[in-house]
Amino acid sequence: MILEKYVPAAKDSWEWNLASFTHVIPITILANEQYQNEVRGIFTTDVARMARHVDLAVTEQRHILTQQQLIVAEHKVSKHLLAYAWISRGGYTPYAAEEMAEAKFAHIDLALPVTSRVRIMAQILQQWHLWCEICGIPVLVSSTIREDQAGFMKLHEQAGFQRRGSLAYKRISLC
Numbered sequence: 001m002i003l004e005k006y007v008p009a010a011k012d013s014w015e016w017n018l019a020s021f022t023h024v025i026p027i028t029i030l031a032n033e034q035y036q037n038e039v040r041g042i043f044t045t046d047v048a049r050m051a052r053h054v055d056l057a058v059t060e061q062r063h064i065l066t067q068q069q070l071i072v073a074e075h076k077v078s079k080h081l082l083a084y085a086w087i088s089r090g091g092y093t094p095y096a097a098e099e100m101a102e103a104k105f106a107h108i109d110l111a112l113p114v115t116s117r118v119r120i121m122a123q124i125l126q127q128w129h130l131w132c133e134i135c136g137i138p139v140l141v142s143s144t145i146r147e148d149q150a151g152f153m154k155l156h157e158q159a160g161f162q163r164r165g166s167l168a169y170k171r172i173s174l175c
Contacts, residue, residue: 003159006122014082014120016127018061019070024054026081027072027107034110038146057086066135071127073108073120082116083108085124089137101132103142118155125159132172140170 008016019027028051036045057070068088074081084107091100106124108117125142132140144152144166153163161168 003122003126003155006119007126008123012119013076013116014073015076016071016073016123019054019058019072019084021055021058023072023081023084024051024058027054027070027084030081030084030107030109031105035107042145057088069127069131071124073123081109082112083120083124085127087128087131089135091141098138100139100141101128101135101137103128103140106142118151121152121155122159125156125161129159129170129172133174136174138172138174140172142168142170 028047031050032045032047039045054070057068060067061070066089068086070086071084072081073083084105086104086106087101088104089099089101091102092098093100106121108120110117112120128140128142132138140161142156142161146152149166153166153168156168156170157163159170161170
């Protein structure tokens, strides 16, 4: 297991679940309100388009758990969305026939304390790793476009990823 000190614990104020249709709007709001600055000037964000893609991911996940994973961390009491993580499979490079799982998003409420955000991101990396193992996907790829990426990439390195610029690759041991 990677980053074992961050494994979900009873002391966490959140719990992880697969995203459902009730999460579509909260996910879209979190992405739009807290992370659109990262793409401003590059992309023109479209909230309705994001909501549609989240909705489609939830629908596919309900029927086929091995195509993509969209998970949410909600506060245990209030059920407020604290974070979501989205990964899908089916990526390939032109030079290798090995399938990759590619992270789409890992968004965490920026109002949370840094220690909570680090813990949640470490748990996201654990969930992605386990999902790849279960699905038999040999390579996990995570990337960032964030301007401040040092802590994010350092956590990947601690989890056994190999960093190449703003990309992190991990070979998954398959049984």
